[in-house]
Amino acid sequence: MALFLCDACAHSQAVDDKHIGKKATCPKCKRTGLVAASIAVENNPGGSSIIQQRTAVMHIRKQSGGRVGLVGMSGRTDQAAKNSDHVEPPQLDREWIVIDDPAMPVRFQSPTGIWIGASKDYVCSKFDLLIEGSDLAAIEVRFVLFDIWWEFVTTLAADTIQDIKADSVCTIDKMLNWHCVSQAVAKTHYASVGYVSRVRLADGTLIKADCAAIVGEIRQLAGAFAAEQLGSIAALK
Numbered sequence: 214m215a216l217f218l219c220d221a222c223a224h225s226q227a228v229d230d231k232h233i234g235k236k237a238t239c240p241k242c243k244r245t246g247l248v249a250a251s252i253a254v255e256n257n258p259g260g261s262s263i264i265q266q267r268t269a270v271m272h273i274r275k276q277s278g279g280r281v282g283l284v285g286m287s288g289r290t291d292q293a294a295k296n297s298d299h300v301e302p303p304q305l306d307r308e309w310i311v312i313d314d315p316a317m318p319v320r321f322q323s324p325t326g327i328w329i330g331a332s333k334d335y336v337c338s339k340f341d342l343l344i345e346g347s348d349l350a351a352i353e354v355r356f357v358l359f360d361i362w363w364e365f366v367t368t369l370a371a372d373t374i375q376d377i378k379a380d381s382v383c384t385i386d387k388m389l390n391w392h393c394v395s396q397a398v399a400k401t402h403y404a405s406v407g408y409v410s411r412v413r414l415a416d417g418t419l420i421k422a423d424c425a426a427i428v429g430e431i432r433q434l435a436g437a438f439a440a441e442q443l444g445s446i447a448a449l450k
Contacts, residue, residue, distance in 0.1 A: 217248045226346050241345070241380075271312050271430050276324040278307035281361060282400045308404040312430050314422050318347045319409045322382065326405035327356055327369065327389070336402075338371060339386040348415035349377040354385065355443065359404040363435045365442050366402070367391065376415070406431055410443075 217228050217237055228237070232248040239246050309326030325340035342352060353372040360366055371387040391399070411421045424443055431438045 217246055271314060271426055272320075273310065273312055273430060274321070274324045275308060275310045278309040278326045278405070279328060281305045281307055281403055307402065310404060310406045310434070312406060312408040312427055314409065314426070317409050317412065317420060317422060318345050318349070318379075318414075319343065319352055319383075319412055320345070321407065321409075326407060327358070327402075329399050329402060336369065336389055336391050336399075338369075338389065339384070340407075342383045342385065342409070344377055344379055344381050344383055346379055348379050349383075349412055350374065350415050350417075351413040352377070352383065352385070353410045353412070355408060355410045357406040357431060357443065358402060359406075359435055360401045361403045363404065365435065365438060368443060370410070404434070406434065 217226050217232070217239075226240075228248055235248050236245050237248055238244070307326070309324050311321045311324050311326075313320045319342050322341040322343050325338065327336040327338045329336055338356065340354075342354070351372065351374045353370060356369045356371070358366040358369065369389045369391070371385050371389060373383065373385050375383075377383050408422060408427055411419060413419050424440060427443065428438060428440045
């Protein structure tokens, strides 16, 4: 099975292998794209298909996630910190980075990440996902967290299980457990790298992201990074 990938709008859809290497018109934006990526389909014991994506090029987007050392979505220090021996945080912004796999039927509407709540035990994230080409039953997104030294901290997961129509926007609003040792350590959070890790289509087909390509992109940012660290999923609250 082959996959049509539109570089203009990131639309993707499965096509016959005979079209690999050929140009085609995107049914969504009418721009020309290339049928270049192949995907492998396996059958699992439950009878549904499992598709492991093999993608040529990942798309990286970034934006500021607020100043390092600040807590809360407002980007301000908490009252307790103001009333104690408070040290003003540096003029350094956190990095919210998302990796879009063009072979997945879901992508982030805009770069997003996590912000630190008033407690050291949780972080929060609210973001919109664009659903393209297929009706879905479930989506899982992962955020890989790094400290100020670009050293790996943990991986968090957020998911939603619901009927989601193609060509729509799905909002995920989750509070995730981190269990950090202290608020001081939580404030050293610097970067989060988000990606859509897997989706379940309405027909039962499971599509998984290209983990090797995701790891490769993270290594460009952080240097040493093990594939196993993508699977270190913290529990949802």
